[in-house]
Structures are given as structure tokens and as C-alpha cells.
Amino acid sequence: MYEEKFMLRAIKVSIKNLEKGGGPFGAVIVKDGKVVAIGMNRVTCNNDPTAHAEVMVIRKAAKKLKTFNLSGCEIYTSCEPCPMCLGAIYWARIDRIYYGNTKDDAAKIGFDDSFIYQELELDKGKRKVQMLQFLPEQAKETFVRWVEKEDKVEY
């Protein structure tokens, strides 16, 4: 069963990564039955809060395949993606997600994705992080220019 091979690889990557000082998370992107890229959590090592395994592997796979559209790809991740990573997976147009541990398992060992999921479901005014709309009239200009631009690359 080829899915097993790739999931075991993602798990192996996660273990190797924690041995090397990273977080206990690993991910693999596969296309047409072949590994395109592997990624691991390097948040504390790289001083990069966005360096989760899934974001890392998406960036690497997109660079390797020379496209921002990873449709036709699958991601194998040692843990259910957090909202940041799930958002990245949607933007990348990845078809399918295989995950090992759940977000509740992650919360139990101190990685509180569940909190962020809850926050995203709240109305803006009720979130822990303050969100203030500001100068919308001025900001609109960018979108007007985008609509008018003829040679834009849409995605």
C-alpha cells in the first residue's frame, strides 16, 4: 500500500527533526506516486513562526515544480494541520491530506492549534487578537488598480 510508505516517511522525518532540535512534525508532498519534497518544523531553529512542516514542504514542492498550483499533489503529515497550514494547503490546491496525530493530540503536548481553530470561528470583535479596520477608503485604491490592470497574473 503506497500511502503507508509515504506516511511512514513523514513520521520518520518528524522524529529525525525533533532529534535535530526542531518540533515533532514532518510532512511529505507526493505527486504521481513520487516524493516531490519533505518538510519539517523549524520554528525555533530558524526563528520563523511560519516554519511549520506543511508550510515548509509546500514552499519546497512549489519551488521544485516551478508552480504555485500544487493540484495533483497529496500531502502526508505526521499531525493534522493547524489553520495556518490548512489555509496554505487550500491556497496550494493540494487534493488530499493524510495525517497521523490529531490537533487534540497536539494540544495535549503543548501545541495549541485548537485554540486558533476556535478563534477563527469567532466574530472579529470577539477574538483575543484585536482586529481593527482602518482607512478602508484609501486601501480600496489597490483593489481598483488590480481590477484595472491588464497584464496581471491571477491565481
Place this chain on the structure above:
Amino acid sequence: MYEEKFMLRAIKVSIKNLEKGGGPFGAVIVKDGKVVAIGMNRVTCNNDPTAHAEVMVIRKAAKKLKTFNLSGCEIYTSCEPCPMCLGAIYWARIDRIYYGNTKDDAAKIGFDDSFIYQELELDKGKRKVQMLQFLPEQAKETFVRWVEKEDKVEY
């Protein structure tokens, strides 16, 4: 009013970016009344689906401040963050978000963050992207090792 200066900067960055072939989004991170970093949407230019303005500016600010924890910082963004970027903002521990355009404005010009917000609120089985739990027993090993590890860097 110093907030105005930073928001206008984020808007200016977004306009300059679209003129240079990027998406119509810009962001600025500010700490103690000073700009730490600017970021812009480079998804199509860099072939990186994660290269939204907020993710870019968080990566740059964290690198510059040599920390994965941006508490004490504010983010000014020309548009309300998508779930990926909002997740990144939570992970970075940013205190406050100022945004110009809304996610509904973005949806109207073809950037469908709203769709991803809706997807995140659904139960896993009901999302458009297929999510399958796989080999949880094997995946658990990583988390057990993390808990047992004595010299880990938590965040």
C-alpha cells in the same frame, strides 16, 4: 496619528507590489513605533503559495528581531488576513491587527479567502479537501519522544 502613517505605508507597499507584478497586498510590522519589516504578496512571482504579505512580513520581522515570538508587535495590512495569515499572526503572538480592505472586498476581486474561512468551520469530513487520518499509532511515537525529550525548545 501614528497608526495612519503605518497603514498608508502598507497600502503604498501593496500598490507598488502590484505594479511590480505581485498581488495587491502589502503589510508592515511595527514595534515601539518603528517599522521592523515590510512584506508583499509574491505568490505568482516566487511560485510560493504561502507568500502572502502577512506571512512574508512575519518571516522578515522574526528574522530581523532574531525571535519566533513577535509579541509587542502590531501588523498593518492592506487587507484583512486570510486564515493562513491569521494563523501565522497567532503563532507569531502579534498583539494587534490593523487592516484596510475586508475579506469580502478581496473575494469580489477574485481572492477567495471567504471560501477558506467557511471550509475551516466545517467538520473534517465535510470539507472540499479530503482529510484522512492514517497510521495514528505509528505517528504517536513522535509525540511520545517529544514529551520525553529533556532539552527541547518549547513555544
